[in-house]
Amino acid sequence: MFKKSEDKSYKRTLILDAAMKTFVKRGYSDTRVSEIAAEAKVAEGTLYNYFPSKEEILLALFDEKWGGIIDEIKKKISRLNNPNDKLKAIFSMVVTMFKKDRHLAEIFLIDIKQSSIFLNNYTINRVVEFIDLIEEILEEGKKKGIYRKNLDTRVAKMVIFGAAQGILLSWVLNESKAVKSRTFQFSLFRAARALKNIFKSGLMEERR
Numbered sequence: 001m002f003k004k005s006e007d008k009s010y011k012r013t014l015i016l017d018a019a020m021k022t023f024v025k026r027g028y029s030d031t032r033v034s035e036i037a038a039e040a041k042v043a044e045g046t047l048y049n050y051f052p053s054k055e056e057i058l059l060a061l062f063d064e065k066w067g068g069i070i071d072e073i074k075k076k077i078s079r080l081n082n083p084n085d086k087l088k089a090i091f092s093m094v095v096t097m098f099k100k101d102r103h104l105a106e107i108f109l110i111d112i113k114q115s116s117i118f119l120n121n122y123t124i125n126r127v128v129e130f131i132d133l134i135e136e137i138l139e140e141g142k143k144k145g146i147y148r149k150n151l152d153t154r155v156a157k158m159v160i161f162g163a164a165q166g167i168l169l170s171w172v173l174n175e176s177k178a179v180k181s182r183t184f185q186f187s188l189f190r191a192a193r194a195l196k197n198i199f200k201s202g203l204m205e206e207r208r
Helices: 004-026 033-040 044-050 054-077 083-100 102-108 115-119 124-143 153-174 188-203
Strands: none
Touching: 004 033, 004 044, 004 054, 004 102, 033 044, 033 054, 054 083, 054 102, 054 124, 083 102, 083 124, 083 153, 083 188, 102 153, 124 153, 153 188
């Protein structure tokens, strides 16, 4: 039998999982709180005890999922010494997580359509934390003489992040009937490898 705190945590997770499925299926704007409650199999009033609004559900979902990914990445790269290996680990882990859970990939694209919600709330810190993690690795590479000394890491981190988002969007679009009808073939793993190689060649210090 659940303790009260365990039951509360379980229901919160249940609601967030239901919200993720519903947002992906119906779109954030068209989703009603009652639909999330129905998917989670809880009363609408119970849902409001955990989240005061649909916006708060989306923010909590985004914050929790991003937080989990960042924590896992930090654990992984803490055991690595080479900046190239660290960048590779970041791409590999994110791709693996998205491949395991398509809903997770799609929910991250909501921030593109609902950017006004995220920009003025605490969840933006998760994105900044992820992007800054990339910059830390780039700076480490510069200090170790692996990457170009004149590399502008502030710009490079945004280019890498933007390219990764574009790859994710392409993968999601590839699953749609419209794109499939054009026999467009897209491999998330292959795209991630290509992206890593493109940036690696541009980041590296020339050897003479």
